[in-house]
Amino acid sequence: MIMLVYRGIALFISxxxxxxxxxxxxxxKQASATMVIIPLVMRVLLIK
Amino acid sequence: MHKMNIKGTRKTAIFLLTVALLVMYVTGRxxxxxxxxxxxxxxxxxxxxxxxxxxxxxxNTPADTPVFIQEGQEPGGTVLILGGTHPNExxxxxxxxxxxxRAQVQKGRLIVIPFANNTAFTHNSPQEGYPxxxxxxxxxxxxxxxxxGSRDTNPVYQWPDPDIYVHEPSGQRxxxxxxxxxxxxxxxxxxxxxxxxxxxxILELIRKEDVDLAFDLHEASPEYPxxxxxxAHEKSLELGAMAAMDLEGRGIPFRLEPSxxxxxxxxxxxxxxxxxxxxxxxxxxxxxxxxxxxxxNEALAxxxxxxxxxxxxxxxxxxxxxxxDQPIALRTARHVTAIMTFLEMLGFxxxxxxxxxxxxxxxxxxxxxxxxxxxxxxx
Numbered sequence: 001m002i003m004l005v006y007r008g009i010a011l012f013i014s015x016x017x018x019x020x021x022x023x024x025x026x027x028x029k030q031a032s033a034t035m036v037i038i039p040l041v042m043r044v045l046l047i048k
Numbered sequence: 049m050h051k052m053n054i055k056g057t058r059k060t061a062i063f064l065l066t067v068a069l070l071v072m073y074v075t076g077r078x079x080x081x082x083x084x085x086x087x088x089x090x091x092x093x094x095x096x097x098x099x100x101x102x103x104x105x106x107x108n109t110p111a112d113t114p115v116f117i118q119e120g121q122e123p124g125g126t127v128l129i130l131g132g133t134h135p136n137e138x139x140x141x142x143x144x145x146x147x148x149x150r151a152q153v154q155k156g157r158l159i160v161i162p163f164a165n166n167t168a169f170t171h172n173s174p175q176e177g178y179p180x181x182x183x184x185x186x187x188x189x190x191x192x193x194x195x196x197g198s199r200d201t202n203p204v205y206q207w208p209d210p211d212i213y214v215h216e217p218s219g220q221r222x223x224x225x226x227x228x229x230x231x232x233x234x235x236x237x238x239x240x241x242x243x244x245x246x247x248x249x250i251l252e253l254i255r256k257e258d259v260d261l262a263f264d265l266h267e268a269s270p271e272y273p274x275x276x277x278x279x280a281h282e283k284s285l286e287l288g289a290m291a292a293m294d295l296e297g298r299g300i301p302f303r304l305e306p307s308x309x310x311x312x313x314x315x316x317x318x319x320x321x322x323x324x325x326x327x328x329x330x331x332x333x334x335x336x337x338x339x340x341x342x343x344x345n346e347a348l349a350x351x352x353x354x355x356x357x358x359x360x361x362x363x364x365x366x367x368x369x370x371x372x373d374q375p376i377a378l379r380t381a382r383h384v385t386a387i388m389t390f391l392e393m394l395g396f397x398x399x400x401x402x403x404x405x406x407x408x409x410x411x412x413x414x415x416x417x418x419x420x421x422x423x424x425x426x427x
Contacts, residue, residue, distance in 0.1 A: 002207075003207060006207065006208065018065070021061040021064065021065070022061045024056045024061070025055065025056045026054075026055075026056050027054035027055060027056040027060050028054070029056065030056045030060055030061055030064050031064055034065065034067065034068045037065075037068050038068050038072055038075075041072055042072065042076065042079075047079050047080060047204075048075075048079050048171070048204070
């Protein structure tokens, strides 16, 4: 159960970061967000 | 440093997301490849079963792991060899694989579990720079590959770690991540987290199969005092002393360490306390595990050659004799030879519990010819 909650939180943050990427007007901040998304998605998918 | 000023737009966001997906695809494939089991080729006479046959609580989970059993023609005792408790200690599981691929049991029964913590083989320890695989080039040109895993259970299967791990049933307190360490989980809990259930399953196997003598094979950093050592429970201390003396006489020194009574959760303590088995844990010296090491790669795992350890040895800071290297052939030969010596001594203590295993290479053969000479070809 706790793992499902954890994955839910990771998915929620991933979506918020993607949303912020599309609002962001600085390319380098978008690039930083990209690097944040990668491990989050890996966790959501239970790959790493 | 001047940063290029590029405007962020929806198009750049889509471009960067595409790059992220590509990175995820490549790295994801790489991580998932470590979930493929290593290929082993059991010698004739071994029967393959699964650990869940002894405890259903790990059935259909990634923790379930193969157990190989070979019974000799003559009745005798039962011996268990456990490799892969810590998959970042390769001489332990390579020694188990060597027994699995070569042993011809004449008397008694031999049980081999080469990959005890199967889930710990499916990932690396973060921030250590460890290789994902170690490889052996066989004389026929084929390659045998083994995963180089982590000390602990994959957090994908057991998460989150508590702040403090309270060992059951002793109440001993350890760092939270130790909850994923199989060798802190014994005697295990049938309804616990997955590492505790693996530990419980191994205890069930020892109890139900009436194992007389059991080995848990490890490696440790050369600057750690319990290295090149035999750790024995009270029940196996006499046998350990006999084996250590015999090995010393043959120029293969091992420290004999009694299992501390108040250090809980370890195989050499809990196996002995909770079953009738004579429990033995053995350690060899592996520089890739140490904090003094330099470049960390497959070559270091295989050769143990490291200039910083050479310097540390000259300063007298190590607990193993270290000249230029510490190859895996030497480390594995120590485990294999020590096990064979224990079997010989077991026969002296009790004829009815004795186990005779043939076709195992001797110490000098393994060192001279290398591991690759004794692994079977998969081609």
